[in-house]
Amino acid sequence: MPFTLFHLGPLFLIGFLTLSLLYLPALVLGGTIVDIEPLISRLQCPTCPSHGFFHSFLGASIGGIFAALIVFALKKRVDKVMSLLKLEQPASFKKIMLSGLVGAWSHVFLDAPLDPRMQPFYPLPDNPFYGLYGVFECYAACAVLIVLSAIFYYYTFKK
Numbered sequence: 062m063p064f065t066l067f068h069l070g071p072l073f074l075i076g077f078l079t080l081s082l083l084y085l086p087a088l089v090l091g092g093t094i095v096d097i098e099p100l101i102s103r104l105q106c107p108t109c110p111s112h113g114f115f116h117s118f119l120g121a122s123i124g125g126i127f128a129a130l131i132v133f134a135l136k137k138r139v140d141k142v143m144s145l146l147k148l149e150q151p152a153s154f155k156k157i158m159l160s161g162l163v164g165a166w167s168h169v170f171l172d173a174p175l176d177p178r179m180q181p182f183y184p185l186p187d188n189p190f191y192g193l194y195g196v197f198e199c200y201a202a203c204a205v206l207i208v209l210s211a212i213f214y215y216y217t218f219k220k
């Protein structure tokens with residue numbers, strides 16, 4: 062998916078519904094950090110495939126672990142922001158790590174149906190998810206989830 066912001070809809074909704082299981086900041090960072098790859102790829106070669114190794118479950122796992130380590134290192138500051146947002150969450154290193162991984166893997170699940178060149182199970186060459194849904198359905202669903210997440214946040218946490 063070329064626009065990382067669309068990933069935020071599913072990430073926030075999953076995060077809000079699993080606050081006792083997953084640490085929202087690590088989930089969100091893990092689910093978006095993977096798109097550094099197409100950003101760098103497009104800057105270097107605008108016509109080259111933008112979904113490479115880091116858009117496989119193996120590569121995304123590295124991204125998810127990296128995201129979790131960043132969040133863990135900044136946890137005190139992140140917790141202050143979460144407190145301002147009324148989203149305080151206790152989180153162990155294990156919970157942060159799991160959240161980074163789930164976020165990164167969800168990114169691969171969301172992108173894989175849209176790009177036949179993606180290799181989600183790298184080093185295996187196939188993409189069994191390709192065509193599961195189309196670009197329009199994906200963007201529309203993500204946009205709806207962004208709105209639902211905002212409504213859910215407002216009525217559950219902000220009030």
Ligand SMILES: [Zn+2]
Binds near residue numbers: 062116172
């Ligand atoms: Zn992506």
